[in-house]
Amino acid sequence: MSKQIVLYAGMFLTLCACAATNQPIPDDAMGLSKTSVFTDPVPEAFDYPADRPGAGKQYAPPYHTAPPMIPHDVSAYTPITREKNLCVGCHVQPAMLGQAVPKGVPTPVSASHYTDVKAGTLDGGHHVCTACHAPQAKVEPLVENRLGRDR
Numbered sequence: 001m002s003k004q005i006v007l008y009a010g011m012f013l014t015l016c017a018c019a020a021t022n023q024p025i026p027d028d029a030m031g032l033s034k035t036s037v038f039t040d041p042v043p044e045a046f047d048y049p050a051d052r053p054g055a056g057k058q059y060a061p062p063y064h065t066a067p068p069m070i071p072h073d074v075s076a077y078t079p080i081t082r083e084k085n086l087c088v089g090c091h092v093q094p095a096m097l098g099q100a101v102p103k104g105v106p107t108p109v110s111a112s113h114y115t116d117v118k119a120g121t122l123d124g125g126h127h128v129c130t131a132c133h134a135p136q137a138k139v140e141p142l143v144e145n146r147l148g149r150d151r
């Protein structure tokens with residue numbers, strides 16, 4: 001067999017393999033939902049942990065410079081509005097910056113959160129804490145997090 005025939009045979013087989021995979025995708029294999037796309041799945045109900053601030057729990061940061069996750073119940077402090085922000089009372093403590101924080105004491109927001117650290121002026125873009133910091137609940141992830149595994 002000449003090299004050319006082998007090449008053509010190879011191309012033909014590749015084409016056949018592509019045609020075989022060109023099948024319609026079944027409804028229940030589309031998207032992240034495990035049910036048919038024609039049903040309205042009800043997500044499983046979950047509760048955030050009810051740990052009160054001061055329980056001394058902290059989460060390990062998922063990556064360097066990530067906003068730390070909230071380890072305590074925030075139901076009494078949310079939603080944050082222009083007039084009402086109860087997080088500030090505990091966490092905006094400029095005098096505590098650079099000092100050791102004992103267990104159970106609110107971590108002071110970092111210098112990055114102020115327009116003027118000395119005056120203790122919180123930057124407007126950091127007012128809605130929950131835009132970046134989120135409480136965590138024990139739920140099965142919809143999709144496996146492969147970050148870090150493939151790299």
Ligand code: HEC
Binds near residue numbers: 052056
């Ligand atoms: C009554 C005081 C209090 C209030 C109000 C409060 N916190 Fe906290 N927070 C704490 C304490 C104390 C800790 C330290 C962990 C612990 O002991 O629970 C903490 C920890 C945190 C952490 C983790 C810090 C780290 O370095 O891991 C974040 C983020 C946080 N709080 C955000 C918030 C947000 C956002 C709000 C408002 C929705 C809020 N907190 C309201 C007291 C408070």
Ligand code: HEC
Binds near residue numbers: 108125
């Ligand atoms: C724009 C996003 C964003 C907003 C809004 C925001 N933060 Fe943060 N926060 C971060 C990031 C990112 C970090 C970690 C890097 C750093 O310290 O600047 C952080 C760090 C923190 C820490 C840990 C400080 C330390 O020394 O470990 C606390 C506590 C905190 N934020 C609380 C708050 C509170 C309370 C509010 C609302 C008043 C708030 N943050 C608003 C992004 C944000």
